[in-house]
Structures are given as C-alpha cells and as structure tokens.
Amino acid sequence: MQTERVEVVANEGVGPYRLLRLRRSRLQPGTPGQFFMLEAPGRVLPRPFSLSLAPTRELGFLVEAIGPGTRAIARLEAGEEIRVTGPLGNGFDLSVRRPLLVGGGIGVAPFPYLSERLNGPPALLGFRTAHHAEAAALVPNAEVVLDPTLVTDALPDDPGDVLACGPAPMLDALEGLVPGAQLAREAPMACGYGACYGCVVERDGWYVRLCVEGPVVRAGDGAV
Amino acid sequence: MGVPLLNASGCLDPLTAPEVARSLDVVVTKTITPLPRRGNPPVRIAEVEHGMLNSIGLQGPGIDVFVDDHLPRLAALGVDLWVSVGGFSAEDFARCCERLDGDERVSAIELNLSCPNVEEAPETAAELVAAARAATTKTLYAKLSPAQWDIAASATAAVAAGADGLSLVNALRGLALDERTLQPRLALAVGGYTGPGLRPVALACVYACAAAVDVPIVGMGGVVSGRDALELVAAGASAVALGTVLFADPLAPGRIRAELGAEAAARGFADIANPSSPLVVRTGKNLQTDENDTA
C-alpha cells in the first residue's frame, strides 16, 4: 500500500461511464481485482475503485457516477490532482486453466486489466442497455447480453474457472451455480486498508473485513 | 519536541497498517471488551455532510485473545502502545484493567466511557473509573462523550475517581436517511458522528475540561490539518489524536506533524510542547479567567 497525490491525465467517456486516467507516479498497479481508494474532491471519505487499465506510467479507472462521491470523481479534469492509496486487498488468483470472465454493468471495471494479464480469455458481459454495453469494447473476446437476458442465462454448461465482478444478485446466483468461482464483492468502505471495520461481510458466523479478506472471495467459502 | 500524535481508538489497525502505526508517537488499540464481540450488522458506515457515521459496535476478540494473540504482535511493532478498554459494567472495566495491569508492553489504558453504539453501563463514568483504578496502577485516560451538558463536571469526577488524563472527545450520535426511501442508511439506524463537523464541539469540550482539571488532555474530533491540531492545543490539549482523517489519508500523521510545526512557528510559538511556551500560557488555564463564561 502506498499513498500518492497524482495528476489526472485524462477523463474520457465510455458509454455512460467515465474512464479516468491518472499518472501512475510511484504507485504499483498490483494484481487485477485489487483496488485503490480515490479522493473524492469535497467529500470526507475516499471511494474504492478496481484498477481497470494499467498502461505504462498510468492507472486507469472506470467510474459509474451514482452518488456524491462517484459524481465528484467523474467530474475531475486533466491537470487536477487527487490523493490515491493502493493497491489494496486481494485480487484474482491468476493461476487458472480455463478462465471465463463474467461481469455485469460497472462490474466490467477490473476486466480490461484482468484480460490483459490472462492473455485475452473469453468474457461474458451483461448490461442494462446498448449504451452501457459500449464498455465491452475495453474487453477483448467479449460476448454481450442485454437485459432482460442475464449472464447466468448465457453461462455455458461447463463454464470453467469463473472470475466474476458485478452486482450482488449476479454474484449470489453465480455462488450457487459455480462452486469455486472467484467473486469480486463490494461493501461500503471508509478506509480500504483495514482500519475502520466498516466493510464487513459475514463468514462462518463472524464478521470479516472485505478490504482485508477480499474483495475477491471464493464461492462457497462462506463469505456473503 | 512537538505535540505527540496518536490515532483515535478504532481508527487504525496497527497490524494491517504497521507503517501508519510507526508514523504516530503513540498507538491506541480499538476498544477491547472482556468477551469477544461480533459487532453490529452491516451497513456500518455512511458518509454524511462534514463527516461520517459509524456503527461498528465494538467488534473484537475479547481481552484474553487480545492479550495472548494480538498483544505480542502489537509489541513487536516497537511503538508506544495504549490499550482502550470498554464494557457494560464496572466489573467489565475492572476485568480488562486487571488483565493488563503489570504488562510492560502497555504504557497506558484508555477507558472508553462513551461508545455511542452500544448500551451504556448502569454506573456513572466516575464509578467506572474508580473500578478501573482499583484494578490497576497503570496510567488511566478517561474518554468522555461530548454529548453532555456539563462535560467539565464529568471530567472533575473522573479525575477525582483516579483518572490520570482525559481523552476528548468520542463521537456524537447521528442518523442519516436514504435520500429516496427515507430509511436509515445504517443497519442499526443510529451511529457515531465523527469528522470535521465534530471539530468545534471537541474544541469546546477540551476548553471546558482544561479549565476544570489539571491533567493532560488528548484532544480529538475532526482534525484534518495541522491548524486543527494546533487549535486543540491552544484550547488545552497536550496531545492530539487522529481519527476519521486516517481513512482518507494514511499519511496524515507525518503531514499534520509538519503542518503543526509550521503553523506554530508562523505564530511565534517555537516550542509548543514546552509547558512554559507562550502558547500554553496564553491559552489553556488563562482562557479560564476570561470574562467569557460560556465554557
């Protein structure tokens, strides 16, 4: 974990999302599925984002503006500086034989970087609208389904090693369908580095910190 | 020599962020209770205007696992360590203090007399301090709630019961509702409000208590800059604790230490930690004699 003030290189539209490109500075990109805490200008707390792209000298984040924090981040302009901490948490286990990336909506965020590190495995992505689905262009080898079709409807009988990120209902469904799948979960986070105990999920009757034990967890490991 | 910087209890896990722990002068543990506690169900946090709400509910391993398992690893960090203890009765406080009494790895005990997220003990703060005092010879800091009309009276009673210092302040109770549904954003509805919004409240509490008692005060509440820390010192604190700011900025201790030095120097207070420095003489006790009686 490292904290740096870094400069915004560019803020580009991708469908309804923003692709925020930051100067990498001394920050390490980490493993796909790990995340960074980004300062949200004017807000008290930073917000967690998976690393989406890791070109040399840059860190790229795909942002969906849904509330005050993400809106402040989505409005950042080239040349502005924000505080960034990371990489944080545990990313995906990349030692998989037959990877299949399964994502829904903004859950596509970690996949461009993950796909690159796994040499372009097949991906199955679900979106609300064709406009949202424009983000699929960031992921090679992607099959796209649109609402009302769900990614779980389109899942092959033998899906292989599933690496998934998306809304909780999608991950819950995968948890039942694909034991051992790697699921990138979300919880509201204040710190992202184990300090606040705010991000807990239940596991074996106890609450564990998702930012420390996750955000990527194994289906069937008892983490909700 | 500067003003010692601590973390506020519950705002840092030194074992997951040892580099942050080492950047502080004193590390304070999250409040430990006699028995293990699961804590409150999520959602546990919500950002609000000028701060955040938390409803952690004193999740922790209990004093026995803490001493046997966590304490050796905390001691290995090589930082000055205070243990925060809490509970639901005088007996609970006594039990935790007894277990830590004589343990050289612990340099002081902070008594959390004021968690906004759990049931209160039936005894008064002073009775809890007295029970702790009877159980240990260690330095005891009493951590008080800002949600009382006359905090100086509680401070006076806590010191009379054996507290060696005060930690001021804990969180205020707050509620946040979802914009659309108007349902509480936290699972248990009400949580502890911390962050910048707490700053003037903390300042008033430190000011009132510094005038009433003659013990060291750790000031905290909404500090995000060296200037905020300096104001707490000016109001009577001899050390400053960082809470919510650590979530946004793990480098806050180093930054605030540097800013504090610069802010003090800019005002001509070269040695703010020295009790005879002009800053402490002009404020603290001196403020007490001002005509302004609202404190």
Ligand SMILES: Cc1cc2nc3c(=O)[nH]c(=O)nc-3n(C[C@H](O)[C@H](O)[C@H](O)COP(=O)(O)OP(=O)(O)OC[C@H]3O[C@@H](n4cnc5c(N)ncnc54)[C@H](O)[C@@H]3O)c2cc1C
């Ligand atoms: C490890 C991790 C990685 C993430 N990666 C990305 C990413 O790459 N791109 C991206 O756009 N977003 C990502 N998110 C989600 C993003 O952090 C949240 O959308 C953001 O914190 C919301 O803040 P806000 O102030 O905009 O909205 P808020 O006002 O905080 O929230 C708006 C609504 O969303 C709900 N909500 C807020 N945070 C969460 C959460 N973490 N989980 C579930 N519900 C929540 C709130 O209850 C509320 O209903 C990630 C979250 C985590 C935990």
Ligand SMILES: Cc1cc2nc3c(=O)[nH]c(=O)nc-3n(C[C@H](O)[C@H](O)[C@H](O)COP(=O)(O)O)c2cc1C
């Ligand atoms: C997430 C969180 C957990 C906390 N847990 C504790 C605790 O266990 N014991 C305690 O005495 N205070 C606890 N506090 C209160 C802080 O120690 C501190 O008194 C308060 O946050 C005010 O400082 P701040 O505004 O700088 O955060 C907690 C605060 C937060 C935000």
Ligand code: FES
């Ligand atoms: S977000 Fe603070 S402990 Fe996980």
